[in-house]
Amino acid sequence: MKYSIKVNEVKSKEGGNIRGFATVVFGDSFKITNIAILENKEKGQLFVSMPRYKSNERDGNGSTIYKDICNPITAEFREELYGNILEAFEQIQVAEQNQDKKREMRVLLKSQSFL
Amino acid sequence: MLRSYRLCEIEEILADTDTTEIADDIVETDEDMQLIVRGYYVHIPELNLYLREGVVCIWEEEEKLFMPDFAVTVIYENELETGTWINYEQDGFVVTLANWLNGRCSIEQIVQLKCNLVMPDEAIYKKERN
Numbered sequence: 667m668k669y670s671i672k673v674n675e676v677k678s679k680e681g682g683n684i685r686g687f688a689t690v691v692f693g694d695s696f697k698i699t700n701i702a703i704l705e706n707k708e709k710g711q712l713f714v715s716m717p718r719y720k721s722n723e724r725d726g727n728g729s730t731i732y733k734d735i736c737n738p739i740t741a742e743f744r745e746e747l748y749g750n751i752l753e754a755f756e757q758i759q760v761a762e763q764n765q766d767k768k769r770e771m772r773v774l775l776k777s778q779s780f781l
Numbered sequence: 782m783l784r785s786y787r788l789c790e791i792e793e794i795l796a797d798t799d800t801t802e803i804a805d806d807i808v809e810t811d812e813d814m815q816l817i818v819r820g821y822y823v824h825i826p827e828l829n830l831y832l833r834e835g836v837v838c839i840w841e842e843e844e845k846l847f848m849p850d851f852a853v854t855v856i857y858e859n860e861l862e863t864g865t866w867i868n869y870e871q872d873g874f875v876v877t878l879a880n881w882l883n884g885r886c887s888i889e890q891i892v893q894l895k896c897n898l899v900m901p902d903e904a905i906y907k908k909e910r911n
Binding site for chain 2: 672673676677678682683684686697699700702706708715717718732758762
């Protein structure tokens with residue numbers, strides 16, 4: 667299946683659990699936005715959450731039950747899609763780290779040229 | 782980097798724009814909710830207002846996590862560095878702005894407003910490179 671993934675990292679000074687949002691476009695014609703990339707801090711694991719809506723149903727504690735607006739319907743494709751979203755997120759983090767290093771280097775070179 | 786458009790076309794333009802390199806920001810966190818906004822923004826010079834797309838996240842006690850709940854448009858009145866938004870609504874740019882203006886401008890005027898799409902990181906990067 668042909669699809670593309672775009673990821674935006676969430677910058678947080680306080681270290682929130684929402685690490686990014688992904689947009690997936692299927693076949694250049696169908697787009698799903700606001701797919702969340704979340705971190706379970708206890709397990710130190712990233713996971714993907716599809717966009718959800720509030721249903722009228724309540725759980726045993728009386729809390730609102732949220733349901734996915736859309737989701738992969740086979741385990742194989744879910745594994746593939748979520749794996750690729752997390753991979754895209756990791757790539758953007760590596761790219762950003764490299765860019766930060768370049769910026770630091772530029773600042774260092776500039777400050778040296780003033781000496 | 783600034784790109785100028787009419788407000789009625791901005792959402793379509795944004796849908797086709799690659800904003801991958803621009804990180805989102807958490808602009809507010811309290812016990813129950815967190816407001817996350819996109820790093821890019823839309824400036825309307827005529828009204829001196831700034832619009833940003835965002836997501837309201839709510840705290841889920843069971844999961845012990847903030848989870849995305851609904852998408853919003855966030856309005857800022859001043860420079861974005863101050864970080865204080867003045868209003869947000871679960872709607873697009875035009876409707877959110879029209880509600881905020883509360884009849885001071887007609888929808889016909891609002892859709893024709895000139896606005897600039899600003900990609901801050903990109904602008905900073907280019908400035909540094911020069």
